């Protein structure tokens with residue numbers, strides 16, 4: 186069946202296709218082998234079916250071979266790995282001393298890569314996986330003999346760099362560092378990985394090596410700049426994908442709506458995804474459904490099976506996610522590749538490089554949050570010459586609703602750049618300590634990171650570093666500081682069963698007050714638990730399995746203080762600012778709400794300490810005099826704030842859980858009605874800054890998302906927020922539209938841009954419900 190026939194078969198009465206886009210087929214011509222690739226390597230690759238490279242592979246490999254840091258950023262299944270394999274296989278075949286360190290973001294991916302490499306019969310190649318599970322004697326063996334060490338940034342950070350003397354022989358001969366799937370290194374995690382890579386390159390230089398960095402990335406904006414931020418060195422990018430593609434039809438889909446008490450309600454995106462998966466599988470179409478949560482993937486697979494009932498194809502549907510045993514995952518991958526499985530519902534675990542090809546169709550249960558992921562997932566479909574089908578089903582939130590009605594925001598917009606900021610002092614301080622402990626820091630080590638000298642001097646004042654004559658910084662602290670690459674808080678809170686002590690999961694410290702306070706109902710992988718106690722000192726929440734007929738929602742008050750305004754746009758009655766803020770929030774109580782109605786049963790007080798966050802915020806103010814008679818100013822600001830948080834991922838590479846907001850009819854510092862949106866990570870993560878730079882796009886899309894929603898007084902698709910600290914009250918949909926119209930109109934008039942070194946701090950209390 187053609188893609189069009191399939192779409193016609195999927196269509197339902199009230200929902201359906203909002204937009205169809207054809208992606209043209211692409212033909213390709215093979216390139217010749219670069220002349221530096223020796224015959225042994227050509228033959229070994231030929232034996233596995235790689236007879237000649239595509240031009241983009243040959244070009245990137247040659248850049249790296251000639252000693253330039255290179256990133257290859259092309260589509261899914263475009264054979265990016267050949268770009269780094271050619272130089273390292275060539276080195277091995279020539280029996281050269283050069284060794285390669287390959288870094289993947291996950292252990293599974295490194296293992297997958299090791300298996301792929303094992304198929305090449307190249308003389309001299311000695312690969313070894315070194316990860317957290319590798320026993321000591323295997324590590325020792327790898328240190329001495331392996332010329333391809335496959336690992337991950339966590340192992341590098343926690344083990345290899347601190348014990349660099351043991352790894353001296355690898356570091357001394359390090360010729361290539363491969364950074365695979367480097368687009369995942371963004372935000373705060375990206376900043377940590379960037380500093381870890383710089384520590385690696387510094388130690389390699391100390392032992393006399395100057396390795397070339399070869400990175401592979403999903404399609405991204407300006408990948409050379411992104412790699413440069415990761416390494417602190419200039420980089421070259423290869424971005425033209427010359428692999429063949431059969432083309433695809435992409436449909437943007439809005440699930441059916443039905444009326445409940447006069448208000449339109451959307452059918453569950455999960456159910457719609459399951460319905461489509463069942464329909465496609467029944468027709469023999471090999472389909473992958475991307476679902477945002479592990480539990481969601483299980484639900485979609487189970488529901489699709491049950492829809493097929495006694496149909497034999499029901500047995501050919503499965504779920505796939507992280508957390509399964511490795512062997513089980515390998516079996517599922519093989520079954521999918523070889524067609525024994527027809528339909529798989531998966532989390533984004535199958536989005537990264539793992540080799541799954543030969544699919545006819547892809548379903549996206551909701552926008553995956555970033556365009557780069559969208560294209561990566563869509564790119565999974567396509568087999569031989571048959572046009573692929575991809576369907577994205579909108580979730581019930583402002584961003585998805587906006588996108589299905591504004592397809593240009595998906596198809597005619599460049600993918601996001603992977604942004605991270607290694608100069609974030611909250612991330613940098615720990616790495617400077619670690620680096621100094623590994624090897625005293627020189628002035629030149631600090632040169633490539635803005636602000637790092639100030640952070641180093643601050644660490645001297647804290648008696649962690651000491652600056653000696655000659656400008657070197659020495660580590661003088663007693664214990665190596667604990668720095669984790671993943672997760673924002675310094676430590677997480679463990680969630681354990683009261684009766685058995687069994688560990689159920691971990692939650693980051695910042696979220697623990699809201700989600701696992703005493704009395705909270707905590708959902709984990711579909712199971713429901715009641716929290717008996719939250720011990721903040723121990724970092725432990727004790728819970729027991731329970732299914733009471735209510736749910737809980739916490740209420741918090743938030744105080745936001747402007748510490749320093751960096752930049753401001755003055756536009757008559759409206760101003761827009763960017764700066765540093767301190768957010769203090771305190772979870773004060775929680776409500777028990779009856780299921781399923783949501784009716785409030787009671788409110789329970791809590792006694793938790795406040796939490797503070799110093800971060801970066803964007804905020805806008807409006808002169809209230811200019812709003813003549815706007816009713817419910819607080820509700821209007823609050824609604825505009827919610828929707829703008831929902832739409833920020835359109836502009837910045839974050840998701841709505843990375844950002845917080847606060848709105849107030851009169852803020853102490855601005856003395857005006859103000860809406861703040863801030864990065865939820867200490868020191869900021871670059872999201873608020875992106876919002877400031879592209880504010881008309883951001884607030885323009887926010888206004889359209891609210892205006893385009895069919896509801897009368899607000900719903901989860903426009904102004905309600907799943908994480909509101911005040912139970913989504915007050916909210917005014919018409920008021921938000923009036924306000925945003927006013928703010929956007931100000932951009933048409935005269936604009937005065939100012940920037941400030943500093944702005945005095947004020948101290949007064951201003952308590953208001955916040956959203957984080």
Ligand SMILES: [Zn+2]
Pocket residue numbers: 894895896897899900901902903904
């Ligand atoms: Zn709505």
Ligand SMILES: [Zn+2]
Pocket residue numbers: 823827906908909910911913914955956
């Ligand atoms: Zn709110």
